[in-house]
Amino acid sequence: MKIVVLIKQVPDTTDVRIDPETNTLVREGVPSIVNPFDMYAIEEGLRIRESAGEGTVTIMSMGPPQVETALREAIALGADDAVLLSDRAFAGSDTWSTSYTLAAGIRKLGVPDVILCGKQAIDGDTAQVGPGVATFLDVPQVTYVKKLEVENGTARAERMLEDGHDVLSVPLPAVFTVVKEINEPRLPSLKGKMKAKKAEITVWGEDDLEVDSAELGLDGSPTRVIKVFAPEPRASGTVFEGEVDETVDALAKELVPLLRSEA
Amino acid sequence: MSSIEVLEDRCVGCELCIKACLYDAIEMVDGIAVIKDNCTLCGACVEPCKFDAIILRKDAAAERPSTEGYRGVWIVAEQRDGEMHGVSYELLGKGRELADTLGTTLSAVLMGSNVGDLGNDLVAHGADTVYVVDNPALEHYLDEPYSNVVASLIDEHKPEIVLTGGTSVGRSLIPRVAIKVRSGLTADCTGLAIGDDGLLMQTRPAFGGNIMATIVCPNHRPQMATVRHKVMTALDPDPARKGEIVKADAPVGLLESRTEFVEFVKDLTQTVNIAEADVIVSGGRGLGAPENFNLVEDLAQVLGGAVGASRAAVDAGWIPYSHQVGQTGKTVQPKLYVACGISGAVQHLAGMQSSKCIVAVNKDPDAPIFKTATFGIVGDVFEVLPALKKRLEKELG
Structure with a gap:
């Protein structure tokens, strides 16, 4: 059982915001973390390996050299090894070029049985790279997976929808993007941490992959960000304090006309 | 290969670019901005520089546009078991506005099994043309046949804009299409408008809504976006509106799916669906x-x-x-x-x-x-x- 988990290192978005007065970025240190949804993908990869009783979990990411710390974190959790796709030529990739490059990395590894990633990254929130990689590799995908069972080359997956879930049967290899409900990620063990410290991270650049340089990075990316700005600030609110009857009365007087006009 | 450069004779060391950088990728060395290795070439620092000291250079080959011959605004309708998803009407409302601004037509793609009757409903909500692909293989949403059908219709008819609902289904379907047709896709837009240069200005929240970004797709077509449900406004349906229903056949090969639909299980803990609720x-x-x-x-x-x-x-x-x-x-x-x-x-x-x-x-x-x-x-x-x-x-x- 070969498993590849795609992860992304992201700024902890809660610390990134724009000061609406100066329209500049307020960034207090911005710690980098493993994208929270990818933690569930890593855990699911480890569980599939454990229940199969054999196999390998390889972690792959694309990004600048410092992403190595995220890969080591995944090894500390129990992954076998990690590959970092890192090259100046990859910089500026949108989801099209990112999917293209990751798919090339996976092909070099040899397409595994199972490819996992989080449903989306919390910085871009696009949810496009998982399906993108599946399309480039020409394999099926299941997005928003909340339950996954792998047996005899087939997966039974539950795809979370707004009002329920689909149950799907998929032949492997396939890409699965997972939601939080799928499992509870473990904590790193001491042994895992020691292993992570010593682990050799494979780094591949453009020359290591079978890629067309015109499709990489900013050049290969169809989309451009042309403006970044602060969301419209919310008007400061009204807070009612005092006896329950009074506060409820005051709130009801505000809400009732609003609810009537919407109805 | 594209590159970013700081013109040292122009840089005054004001640090505005450092404040604009989303990735902590600029530092000051001897009073001059230096771009570090973790730069993603996102370009967020270029405009804030008051001294035009930062240049983002794109490879000339990558600038070659392939936008010729693409006309019309499309929306991909979403239905399940013959019931239209509300986001489809919202897409038509927005799509109508964009098509009118561009002076072009609005079309809808409708896929499913025994869904023919829904075509008139889409016309009533603003579509000029509805491409209906009605086939038992499309009874349930499956990524492969649905994305194959949309991609082949795009190749054939060449729309300039394609909008899809930012639903679980829409956000599974359309990224596959974007790869196949080799064009740009912007996720979960909350604002769409036509810019002065005729480009679709796609505005969306990022970083958990702390930041808004406007994104364009200058040199590839169609310009594709998923649109957040409940943000755009649907038109009041007008049963007298006239439109054309075009039955489109999908070659059998496009309808094959390796994924097999087993069943849909409704979430009984939700009496009202969160995504639909006002x-x-x-x-x-x-x-x-x-x-x-x-x-x-x-x-x-x-x-x-x-x-x-x-x-x-x-x-x-x-x-x-x-x-x-x-x-x-x-x-x-x-x-x-x-x-x-x-x-x-x-x-x-x-x-x-x-x-x-x-x-x-x-x-x-x-x-x-x-x-x-x-x-x-x-x-x-x-x-x-x-x-x-x-x-x-x-x-x-």
Whole structure:
């Protein structure tokens, strides 16, 4: 059982915001973390390996050299090894070029049985790279997976929808993007941490992959960000304090006309 | 290969670029900005530089446009078991406006099995043309046949814009199409407009809604976007509107699916679907115990709304994950969001801060939720919620 988990290192978005007065970025240190949804993908990869009783979990990411710390974190959790796709030529990739490059990395590894990633990254929130990689590799995908069972080359997956879930049967290899409900990620063990410290991270650049340089990075990316700005600030609110009857009365007087006009 | 450069003779060391950088990729060395290795070439620093000292150079070959011959605005309609998803009408409302601005036509793609009748419904809501692909192989949504059909229709008819609902289905389907047709896709847009240069200006929240970004797709067609549900406005249906229904055949090869649909299981804990709700009443840690979600459910019922929850309440096992609102749950944008016993951690705000009106009930006057709330009550949820329910029940009948 070969498993590849795609992860992304992201700024902890809660610390990134724009000061609406100066329209500049307020960034207090911005710690980098493993994208929270990818933690569930890593855990699911480890569980599939454990229940199969054999196999390998390889972690792959694309990004600048410092992403190595995220890969080591995944090894500390129990992954076998990690590959970092890192090259100046990859910089500026949108989801099209990112999917293209990751798919090339996976092909070099040899397409595994199972490819996992989080449903989306919390910085871009696009949810496009998982399906993108599946399309480039020409394999099926299941997005928003909340339950996954792998047996005899087939997966039974539950795809979370707004009002329920689909149950799907998929032949492997396939890409699965997972939601939080799928499992509870473990904590790193001491042994895992020691292993992570010593682990050799494979780094591949453009020359290591079978890629067309015109499709990489900013050049290969169809989309451009042309403006970044602060969301419209919310008007400061009204807070009612005092006896329950009074506060409820005051709130009801505000809400009732609003609810009537919407109805 | 593209590159970014700081013109040293122009840089005055003002550090505006450092403030604009989303990735901490610029540092000052001897009073001159230096771009570090982790730069993603996003270009966010170029405009803020008042001295035009930062140049983002693109490879000339990459600039070659392939936009010739693409005309018309398309939306991909979403239906299940013959029932149209509301986002399809919203896409038509927005699509109509964009098509009229561009002086072109609006078309809809309708896929499914025995869905022919829905075509007229799409015309009534603004479509000039509806391409109907009706086939038993399309009875249930499956990624491969659906994306193959859309990609082949795009190759054949060459629309300049393609909009899809930002639903679970839409966001699974259209990324596959974007790869196949080799064009750009912007996720979960909350604003769409035609710019002076005729490009589709796609505005969306990023970084959990802390930042807004406007994105364009200058040299590839179609310009593709998923659109957040409940943000755009549908047109009132006009049964007298005239439009053309075009039956499109899909070659059998395109309809094959390796994935097999087994069944759909409805979430019975959601009487009102969070994604569809105009009103959401959410409960958090302040409710103290699972049985106290009754208070939230009762209020939601009076308001005809859905029940949401904070991560704390979900992690405690008080309510299923499908109700979680926030960074690791759902992003919602209802007209009214009532947060009960939710302190308002930034991760929760990321999922609901775009709601039109936010009401907070919390006993802690210093709870951060009050900073985001339109209206707030400082009080005990166990007293306030029943009283509020009773009062609103009386007022709203």
